[in-house]
Amino acid sequence: MKSIKVSLKGNSYNIIAGSGVLVKLGGQLKKLKIGADAYIITNAYLKSKFGRILERSLRDFGFSLRFKLVPDAEKSKSLAQAARILADITAYDQKKKIFIVAFGGGVIGDLAGFTASIYRRGTPYIQVPTTLLAQVDSSIGGKTAVDLDQGKNLAGTFYQPRLVLSDIDLLKSLPRKQLVSALAEVIKYAVIKDPRLFVYLEKNMDRILAKNSGCLEFIVARCAHIKADIVSRDEKEALGLRTILNFGHTLGHAIEAAGSFNIYNHGEAVGLGMLCSCGISRSLGLLSQRDFERIEVLIRRAGLPRAIKGVNFNKIISSHYHDKKFIGAKNKFVLVKKIGQAMIKENIPLELINEALRERF
């Protein structure tokens, strides 16, 4: 079990990662003095599989609890769903000692965090992420969101959880496709910030794909540490430091959107986006051919695609210009100088972007 601190003015909290930590939830909550009544937002599958463990752990420490089930799909991330939860929560919240538990992947984490942030102008909540992607990325940093018809994550808040509890054992039942998708984010952290993590991934990729507990604990804790460090220094994205976490995401989002979100999933698209960014970095003389190849090999070994199939080239380019990360007419890319070191560059010429993207076809 590893503990990582997210240091923030006034609202610091810990990320706890390890095998079997779920049974310790009640004890961890007791230490936080977070309230008496747990309102657990999750889905039917997770409740049926882990509901009893949660219930026992919480009851052992005197907590009451109530489950709120939401559909396991992006459509749950809506203002309408948040409104339904708020109506339900007021019925349960008689003693004004409620706190919210987000028990699920990114969708549940974003939705529960958003709801917590607006209920009574902020109600304490914790994240118990159940997917690798949520454990290494979305559960950390306090970004909450719901989607609007007009686009993803258009409504949300910055609102920090009081605890993130990542039980590695929950990943045992994770479908391989989801594991692989999340590895794109793991590789991202290594490329932008951590050459030793990169070497670790090179040495242990097969064991990671086989869900070796030690390896999973190592990468979850390591990624959490990197993200916690960046978030600590730029909680609300005001200084631009969090921008580095968008490595691979600028073109990644465009690839995802151009495929109408059903050709490539988020991780696959981010993997392809990272390769494009590395291509641009190499063209600009920033990244060596040797490092470029190591990154490409690692992405392939993780099971992520290196080539784009079934998505139209021009559609990606035009999607790219509608990306929400554009401010005004400028584009902005996270580029790589060497493995473990990234930089942000604006106004990359379109021909360089085209060239790097074309290499993926």
Added chain:
Amino acid sequence: MKSIKVSLKGNSYNIIAGSGVLVKLGGQLKKLKIGADAYIITNAYLKSKFGRILERSLRDFGFSLRFKLVPDAEKSKSLAQAARILADITAYDQKKKIFIVAFGGGVIGDLAGFTASIYRRGTPYIQVPTTLLAQVDSSIGGKTAVDLDQGKNLAGTFYQPRLVLSDIDLLKSLPRKQLVSALAEVIKYAVIKDPRLFVYLEKNMDRILAKNSGCLEFIVARCAHIKADIVSRDEKEALGLRTILNFGHTLGHAIEAAGSFNIYNHGEAVGLGMLCSCGISRSLGLLSQRDFERIEVLIRRAGLPRAIKGVNFNKIISSHYHDKKFIGAKNKFVLVKKIGQAMIKENIPLELINEALRERF
């Protein structure tokens, strides 16, 4: 024209109060570097009366603008209305340089502030309050809210505006009943914090009721200053310092609710609540008979009721026990030691509350 600073870590802002300051809005916004496109949330009446002034002032400084009209009623403070605004705003917000203007009373201020706080995880906004109540109270302090079916203000955020611009001239068309209602909050500030303001009110009440510009500017600026000072020291109500602002509100809410919100308006109920709190304070030997009488006389001279008619005594007592300000079973009152000095006391015996309330019948 007076300028008052609200000092907060990272997000300080000014309150500007004076006659005719509305025409200076464009220039003030230019200084803030707040964006290029103003999205003005208001109602049809205010737009027809002041829309052109706003438009000219903003266009003179190169801003684009769009009006969003919402009904002038408490029912506008809903998640559904916030969702409609968010859908509309995305259509306007092409250049990602939008900011929101709350142009109205408390309902519009709360709704616009809430919408701003969640659109893209926080979009800059300013308050241009058009009622005395909003100018002295709700526009300052960053509390945003919408109502749920289950209760008022149950969803919301703490989210500070970048500017509060209070044009005293807008109060000229304010109905007398609204002016009087707001004076309850003005008297509140004087009683809890400012003996000189109290003396000023004693001397100038008739001129205030006649809407003398100098008097209105003085009281708006003075109240803004007091609230700004309290908010600066306890932005998110974490230290309990803001609690003092609830003077008169504990029983006031109960009186409002027991009359189903149509016997007494907010200010009238708060006035009655203050008198009850003063009664309790006197019974406990905290407040002198002389100060009690001065407060009672001032409340009467403002045109606020001193006696409760048409609301059932027992209904007030039972409403009181459902007040959201109760944590667990404790009650909590803001009491007065002398004019200008208040204190917070928990667990007031029910018989004292009953006695102070009965005195109002």
